[in-house]
Amino acid sequence: MTQGPWLNEAEQRVWRSYLSMRNRLTTHLARQLLRDFGLSPQDYEILVCLSETPGRRMRAVDLGQATRWEKSRLSRQLSRMEQRGLVCREPAPGVRYPEVVLTEQGFATITEAAPAHAAAVRAVFAEALAGEQLDRFAEACAAIENRLDEVEADDSR
Amino acid sequence: MTQGPWLNEAEQRVWRSYLSMRNRLTTHLARQLLRDFGLSPQDYEILVCLSETPGRRMRAVDLGQATRWEKSRLSRQLSRMEQRGLVCREPAPGVRYPEVVLTEQGFATITEAAPAHAAAVRAVFAEALAGEQLDRFAEACAAIENRLDEVEADDSR
Numbered sequence: 456m457t458q459g460p461w462l463n464e465a466e467q468r469v470w471r472s473y474l475s476m477r478n479r480l481t482t483h484l485a486r487q488l489l490r491d492f493g494l495s496p497q498d499y500e501i502l503v504c505l506s507e508t509p510g511r512r513m514r515a516v517d518l519g520q521a522t523r524w525e526k527s528r529l530s531r532q533l534s535r536m537e538q539r540g541l542v543c544r545e546p547a548p549g550v551r552y553p554e555v556v557l558t559e560q561g562f563a564t565i566t567e568a569a570p571a572h573a574a575a576v577r578a579v580f581a582e583a584l585a586g587e588q589l590d591r592f593a594e595a596c597a598a599i600e601n602r603l604d605e606v607e608a609d610d611s612r
Numbered sequence: 613m614t615q616g617p618w619l620n621e622a623e624q625r626v627w628r629s630y631l632s633m634r635n636r637l638t639t640h641l642a643r644q645l646l647r648d649f650g651l652s653p654q655d656y657e658i659l660v661c662l663s664e665t666p667g668r669r670m671r672a673v674d675l676g677q678a679t680r681w682e683k684s685r686l687s688r689q690l691s692r693m694e695q696r697g698l699v700c701r702e703p704a705p706g707v708r709y710p711e712v713v714l715t716e717q718g719f720a721t722i723t724e725a726a727p728a729h730a731a732a733v734r735a736v737f738a739e740a741l742a743g744e745q746l747d748r749f750a751e752a753c754a755a756i757e758n759r760l761d762e763v764e765a766d767d768s769r
Contacts, residue, residue: 460728462733465747466746469741470737473737473749473753475753475757476757482680483763523639571617574617576619577617577623578759578763580630580756580759581626581627582759583758584752584755585755589623590622591749592630592748592752593626593630595745596630596632598741599633599637599740601740602735
């Protein structure tokens with residue numbers, strides 16, 4: 456009996472369970488960030504990247520690699536954040552392209568938002584997975600990423 | 613020693629592992645759907661909902677509940693799909709609002725796309741998680757959703 460391309464019943468159930476969890480978790484955390492700090496998840500991700508980098512500045516190309524966003528998407532995102540005073544673009548000595556710099560306001564925003572976001576992630580994610588379950592979940596995520604590496608290496612051959 | 617709002621090192625590692633997996637898996641499947649069938653993941657979700665419903669038609673309000681999208685987002689999405697001939701809105705007898713109906717073209721599209729999408733999900737998700745790992749993963753997803761139910765019930769009190 457060949458299975459064809461279809462997921463069997465158990466696989467289908469796990470896949471739908473994952474999609475449902477992913478959608479609800481993403482929505483829950485996004486709503487909280489927007490309601491309490493006026494931030495989108497994308498704003499938050501950029502602010503975290505910059506705040507964790509020495510000098511709180513990065514080349515756009517490195518931000519692109521860190522976020523894995525396409526150039527045009529990143530550029531639009533940074534323009535919106537620049538208009539709101541969260542980041543600015545500054546010419547850097549000896550570098551052809553300007554760097555993206557976290558502003559004082561951007562730093563104050565992430566300093567305020569990060570503990571609340573961490574608490575929310577703990578409440579609905581980390582504390583939901585007891586002890587060993589947390590490790591098993593990380594192993595599953597790593598297994599999926601390894602498979603993605605393999606499949607994408609095949610595709611680009 | 614109180615932990616404060618922050619994730620400990622192990623929790624932080626699992627959370628980042630999940631975010632990375634989620635982003636890569638979503639991007640991988642979205643690229644394939646777009647490249648091979650010109651569909652966004654949102655198009656795909658709507659087409660699946662309609663194709664699985666008797667008569668291949670649903671009220672917009674039921675589609676909204678099935679997808680958990682907000683009304684304005686769903687409405688814009690359906691307009692775009694209507695322009696491309698994938699769905700249409702038809703007045704329904706005895707119902708105040710028109711129903712969303714899968715067109716012949718929409719049905720042909722999902723019939724072609726679904727096996728390819730299922731094969732991709734199997735390759736990078738279901739087959740990446742061996743035997744018991746698949747069940748453990750579903751249990752973790754369910755635990756997170758249960759926690760979301762609790763937290764959101766508290767919030768709305």
